[in-house]
Amino acid sequence: MESQLIHTVELGDWALGIASLDNHGIVVSLSDGSLNLVDSNGNFSRTDAHSGCISSLRNVDKKNIVATAAADGVKVWDFRCINQGPVSKFLNEKNVPFLSLDFEHGLLGAGSELEGTDSEIYIWDLRNSSPLRKLSESHHDDITEVKFHGTNKDLLLSGSTDGYVNVYDLTFPEEEDALHQVINFASIHSADFLSASRIYTLSHMETFAIHELNDKSSDLKEPQPVQFGDVREPWNCEYVVNIYPGYVACGSNSQESLTLYPFQNEKVDTERKLTFKPAHGEEVVRDVFFKDSRIYTAGEDSKLKIWQSSHWPAPDGSVDSEELQTSKDENSLNEDYRKFKKHKKDGSKEQKSKKTKKDKHSNRFKPY
Template identity: 40%
Template sequence: MHTLKATAASSLSLPAENYIYTIAASAPGSFAAISSDDSLRIFDAASLDRVSVIAPKTHDAGVTSLRSYAAGESPLLVTGGREGKVKLWDVRAGNAVLEVETARHAPVLSVACNSGTNTIVAGTELLSSQAVVAFWDIRSPQAPRLQYVESHNDDITELQYHPTRSNVLLSGSTDGLVNVYDTTITDEDEALVQVINHGSVHHAGFLSERTIYALSHDEQFSVHPATDPDDPAQEPEPVHFDDVREPLGCEYVVQLCLGAQGPYIAAGNKIDKRLDLIPLVSTPTWRFDQDNLWRLPGAHGDEVVRSVYLDEQSQSVFTCGEDGFVRAWKPVDGSDDDVQNPAGSGKISRPKEKKKDRFKPY
């Protein structure tokens, strides 16, 4: 086990009794946060108290989701709200530069974006027996260019694009399904290239180009091969971890984090006031490497951690939670030089000092 220590904390100047839902990268060296006061704020990675409010009221009925929209020099962000709108924000200008709306004002619960195809996607709450995955081209946003309306029959809680194929989108829902679509196909039945039945989806996404993970609201976790209709090779069997709370010694799972060193499960324990980042490794088969977990002692006290970001640039881990704080974490001084920083691009670089021979487990 290795340890990260808290190096900074900030309430982002939020009003008392508010908490922070999600943090996401904005421009290099800065992050965005959405909070229970419905604001959109930007904070500096090096000084968490350096905060600017982009919008005190992001969405009229409450903000639900946040994603970065990569677009060259201008940092852009996408938010979704319960009034059925998706907004594209220009961080430097400090305002929304685009606004689109779902049919019948269906509340937006999840968003995704692909700057390469100028696309914003929204996943909606179930409304009038219909949950919709809606796509807009930001160059002509007057109406959705594509909608999938039959693939889910409950709230759509997750959307994610494939890491290298801009035409492939994954969705997850409380109906228990994780779907994968070829978005170049307008016919919904033909566009659906893979369906995974997992259980009420809290988070899902791509671990790699050929691997999908799913995490349910009751902490069931699984890893599945992403099928390739053009490759007849036999796919490996999925790995089902079932409820991971007992084996990981946690009360809840925040999310899966993809860092430079690979994937980590962020697992929280309110009683012990800690958060663990547990490596998920694929050799010889998918398993949790608990001997090399990173512990964040104290975490957010006895409050739930809501979002974790591994920042390679600053080699720091950022967390936010229901205590209303963002916290920054770095490895404890004196950590083993051979240990991989979960937020770093390589091994932790520390001055070498003479020391006695000691046992190393690897």
């Protein structure tokens, strides 16, 4: 099933992240450091937010406020007074660029680039510019992901290009004691809590896995993760844009396409899909976002594209049953894994190259 392109918004530089504010519209972050507010007709207004590329964009609330991370710090923006500048700004002791960002439970968390031998995670309460917490001993390369647990305010996840995903129990004051779980996977593109007790990991080599969150109150041995391996062949793509609630987004530069697959019950159903052509041409798709009946895509062609489909995977994970029919019903993650393993090419562990611009960066996941 294909979607219909409604508007193309030319933004002037790489479109990297998308957020939505109920009272204002769609917010797009760019590699030139600007935030762009786009309405439903494709009109936009620009705010110069950072001195360089915005590496992460997150909602602080659903109506008015977003946060951004870049080389010159983390900033919080209230679009009711956007022309007055950020309402809050947070820095780190070394003035190192921030790469990852999340907000939950009234807390803002950010992960930094590597400086020296360690990279750092900072946690702030928005009411105070001084950090509540700094974690600086657990990663030894760029921190590409920071996520708070959705229901447990004491759990924080981080992922890094050092190959590790860490889960911290923030009730412990010492970092060594707070390190609740360490997942040794691969250079992390993204990771998050799938549910109260499950974690996904997606690497820059396009490998994917689902892990159990450790229950240290139990003597049971931690279950082995479900390893999907390199998903480019079974998901018919050249790279994974990201894992979203209810769907995964996959891109193919050579085919100039973007494909969404339903992701329900921790299974990806490749028999049901929504396609976007020509997507963003031969350029990398950076983000995908659903709002009402429209789908927004951001790419390295400097465009935000607005699409519509009468039947599409909804953000809550529900899928319209009329248009998206499946030919089989798999009953377990292990069966799903066997399907992926069957299609996996032997020895296919090297990442396919992706079209990039030499004056920007050589990896799709580092927007600087």
